[in-house]
Amino acid sequence: MNTADLGLPVDVPSTALFTDHYELTMLQAALKAGTADRRSVFEVFTRRLPEGRRYGVVAGTGRVLDAVENFRFDADVIGFLRERRVVDEATLEWLSSYRFSGDVWGYPEGEVYFPGSPILRVEGSFAECVLLETVILSILNHDSAIAAAASRMASAAGERPLIEMGARRTHELAAVAASRAAYVGGFTTTSDLAAGFRYDIPTVGTSAHAFTLLHDNERDAFQAQVDSLGPGTTLLVDTYDVTEAVRTAVDIAGPELGAVRIDSGDLLLVAHRVRDQLDELGATKTKIVVTSDLDEYAIASLAAAPVDAYGVGTQLVTGSGHPTCSMVYKLVARAHSADVKAPLEPVAKKSLGAKSSVGGRKWAARRPDEHGVAEAEVIGTGAVPVELADHQLLVELIKGGEVVAREPLDTVRDRHAAARERLPLSATQLSKGEAVIPTEYV
Amino acid sequence: MNTADLGLPVDVPSTALFTDHYELTMLQAALKAGTADRRSVFEVFTRRLPEGRRYGVVAGTGRVLDAVENFRFDADVIGFLRERRVVDEATLEWLSSYRFSGDVWGYPEGEVYFPGSPILRVEGSFAECVLLETVILSILNHDSAIAAAASRMASAAGERPLIEMGARRTHELAAVAASRAAYVGGFTTTSDLAAGFRYDIPTVGTSAHAFTLLHDNERDAFQAQVDSLGPGTTLLVDTYDVTEAVRTAVDIAGPELGAVRIDSGDLLLVAHRVRDQLDELGATKTKIVVTSDLDEYAIASLAAAPVDAYGVGTQLVTGSGHPTCSMVYKLVARAHSADVKAPLEPVAKKSLGAKSSVGGRKWAARRPDEHGVAEAEVIGTGAVPVELADHQLLVELIKGGEVVAREPLDTVRDRHAAARERLPLSATQLSKGEAVIPTEYV
Incomplete structure (x- = not known):
């Protein structure tokens, strides 16, 4: 995050405080239990679109990249956490050298999305990934909600x-x-x-x-x-x-x-x-x-x-x-160790009701019909079917902790216009309806 | 605004960019016309509560005080405005020495409010007051919306x-x-x-x-x-x-x-x-x-x-x-010159529809019944009736540009609980209804 990220001419050294208390206490417990470094995959997705909306718009990805890059626990932050006894000294020590070193893939900013779309995928140790939950969701939930409204207004205008x-x-x-x-x-x-x-x-x-x-x-x-x-x-x-x-x-x-x-x-x-x-x-x-x-x-x-x-x-x-989206950040797979060769096991909450989720590290593709119009959001785990290989949605955003996909805002804006253009015509109907294409799990 | 106002350990030298473009172009035109220094009174109020709500909650006042105090056009900001040609050199020169030197009165933070309540009153030259519109409204509209929801939840809990x-x-x-x-x-x-x-x-x-x-x-x-x-x-x-x-x-x-x-x-x-x-x-x-x-x-x-x-x-x-309130910041009175003795003339938009407003510099009082329970929000211009003198709501917040009313957040929290306590019992009904007390203009 550079000086101007808050719209202000100031240096902003860290985004690490935009974090819920429990992320740090979970970290402490996992460090002590020896599970903190288990290789993990978190995904951001939404279970549903806001009522009546036909598509969502991914926005804020560029801001997420800045936030992850600047997520550091400097002396002021550590001092605060110590004084408030949020976590113990061992955890503070770990935090003081924190720097995200994993990988992030995601829908490119401006793309449209549907229920279940794996909008962002964060991979690394449990410890380094879990800490990013709050700030990633803050940014994507806010910015995507505004962009979705803007997109409908732009269609209407x-x-x-x-x-x-x-x-x-x-x-x-x-x-x-x-x-x-x-x-x-x-x-x-x-x-x-x-x-x-x-x-x-x-x-x-x-x-x-x-x-x-x-x-x-x-x-x-x-x-x-x-x-x-x-x-x-x-x-x-x-x-x-x-x-x-x-x-x-x-x-x-x-x-x-x-x-x-x-x-x-x-x-x-x-x-x-x-x-x-x-x-x-x-x-x-x-x-x-x-x-x-x-x-x-x-x-x-x-x-x-x-x-x-x-x-x-x-x-x-x-x-x-709809001032917010209902995006969540869920652990979908983890290994038993930090070893990159250790197999990833899918995990998912199993409780009753609408809150269960689909485990496993996912790919996503938007299948077009013969005219090039989108006809389904296809989501799966494992190998991508050959016929969908060219229609995959996730792109690499951060590689080994380094941001690899910064782009000008006009590129994002053009991408959104193009993505909306490829949806069925009924996407831009303002009346309430279902998602304009179905989500299929394979 | 001090280092931590953004929740971040950084120095924030200015809030001046949280401003709509037109505030600056109006300033330029008024400077050239010789009207910029006319003594002016702006008031923040809302024409209605969100549908079904029985009272509003003033929140954000403390943040407003910080924002006004730190509203400065430093070299980076001036450089941006020059490069973008937002305003001319004479205006940039004026802005570079800007510091609010007027007076602000308002409902103390945590107080409840009703349609028409003059929640904040800003007095000074037109130029110095008009610039503050956007940031004042941003803060009050956001924070008061959240506080109102919180207050209902706290009642329910x-x-x-x-x-x-x-x-x-x-x-x-x-x-x-x-x-x-x-x-x-x-x-x-x-x-x-x-x-x-x-x-x-x-x-x-x-x-x-x-x-x-x-x-x-x-x-x-x-x-x-x-x-x-x-x-x-x-x-x-x-x-x-x-x-x-x-x-x-x-x-x-x-x-x-x-x-x-x-x-x-x-x-x-x-x-x-x-x-x-x-x-x-x-x-x-x-x-x-x-x-x-x-x-x-x-x-x-x-x-x-x-x-x-x-x-x-x-x-x-x-x-x-109701993620925002509908608070507005309106010029309600102005003199013909900067002279403090020049008479203030009430002004108001006269157009058709729901957007007209009441001119004149206002006082407000909450009239209690014989049991001390609020029975009306009384708003007027001119002299305050003797029987309402002890029930006035506005307090001095900034005097000659200096903040005079900082207070701990716990004081604000206690004030809100006490103010809600003095409303009629139906204030805390969750069902939709009208404002729990009427607004009377005298």
Whole structure:
């Protein structure tokens, strides 16, 4: 993790505290029992998609790689753990030289996923893998939830750009990750300067009602904005009367006025009226930006309206009803020793109810039909069937502790668009339904 | 903000990037127009509570104070804004010496709130106040949402302790703030080490299924845990067969076994069976901890079950259906100049629909009935009626740019418990309803 990973100009030496207490006490017990170094395989997967959703979107993988690389127990952290007596001295000693040395494979970021998809696979000693559970799940559960909502909104918006503007509706640093995930899902820009700083996502802004109210009247406010930012700016036209505001806006900025923003009222109706008025005033190239509690359904309902861009806040950063995924990090196989030749035995919880899982180290492939459209998520253990060899989903991300798969965010964004494109058409239906392709275990 | 505010042992010099792009462009325009220094009053409030909720909980105020204090545009930030051409050189020059010098009043953290409550009031020049909008709202919207869910869960749990264990279900740093907000709302402990590090919240842990699966059998796993952590540990008993696990657990740890955790199945039924079995085995003091997608309703449904503690994850960190509040930050009054003697004029957006707001610098008081039970949230502008003078809610938080109201988290937690106690009894009904007291404007 580098200085900017928190959207802040600071050095962040460690992510090791983003960890549940029990990871460390389990480590202590396993160290004492001599089982800590047993070769182990953990997998991240979800048992189901959020209700009604047809696909999930893997997001946050790049952040996971940073988090694993910087997972170190430095002196401050060790001091805290000692003072609080979280674990014993032998365990602190072990932790002080911790560095993940195993392998991580996973779905490449931006890929879609389905129930059971082994999104991430972490292999190494039990000790080194178990510690990573909390931070890996935090990142993937949050970022994938946002990306899934973003993807649905991007489908609904079609070619029209989407502006992420939800920073004020979520934790200040979750907001930075949300901007990133939104970009992966298909958003175009963000209002969040920290996201611009950290991830180089283009930042944009319009104006707030406070700016209009600051001035003696709307005309003064518009004049001040245009004087400073030029006629290409976006003027907010719903502080008082929209029709009068649009007239004033064009009067001041001329037909070169960049855009107007509408933030309240019946957006469908108001957008039509404003478009007509702008055209009558000769401002035929002036764009209309709408905001106001939009979600994918509201965006879709505006498809036929003369809207040029959507600004989305609350519903984006809260995952449009599903603010988290239900990804879990489970031990699926382990050997009896650290020896790489020791056979891996599949393991799985056997209790009643929906929480049992499938043991064994898994591969996954997406089987296409004759037209190249996905028809099943195929998951198995053992050898990959020949006909699926070219359709495998997992790629190597960390090899012997070294990150081997960093990539630019635009690559991830393009991958997501391409992956969604290869799903059956019903994937982008907004109505509630089942996963768009079935998961098959072989 | 000090080194640990991110749950990390690092220096964090600035929160200034947690800001929407338009705050800076509005500043630029106002600087050029000569209106930037107009004395202004902004207020944070919410137009409604989340559907069905009877009260809100103010949380995050302490974090807001840190954020305002550390809101500085250092060289790295200025360099970024220049390179991206967010604002012009004159504005960058102004920003480089920015330091909030105004006043902030607000509901003390932990207080309850209702629709319209002026939770925070920020006064100073337009320029210095408008910049703080995004970060203030991020913190209050997130933390208050979590605290409100926590408060309902704490009511439902009664005297039984609540363990916050949702880190893996939300952004890794949102998780730290969520632990803090949960503690304010009435939780007892957290699993999140970063929250323990930063806010001194007691951390606790049990064990995961992976630990059992790592070992050759459940007996080995329990033995390893008890050997290392002592009989007072909490053993997870639902990896295979609960009855057999409980028998093995007491066999190994003896009647001094601290607790068993149940994480699946019909918790009501299983808790009764396990209690009976523990008692039969002589482990009458061994406690039962339940986890597994609990929310306030599930907690309430277990009130008559022999449960000693609840662990809550997903539903806590996602605000139990309401992951954000709808708090806004609005300009409510401004003068025509920077002169402190210039009269403040109330301002408000006038557009159609639910988004209009009430202008003017407000006071708020909670009027009690003859028994001391709250009967109305009274909000007004101008002079406070004599009979309400002793019931005012806003307190001074920042004076001339200096924080004057830091307080320990336990004070905040106690304040919340006391504030909830003074609400009508129906406040803690879990069923959906209206705000438990009306908001009156005078």
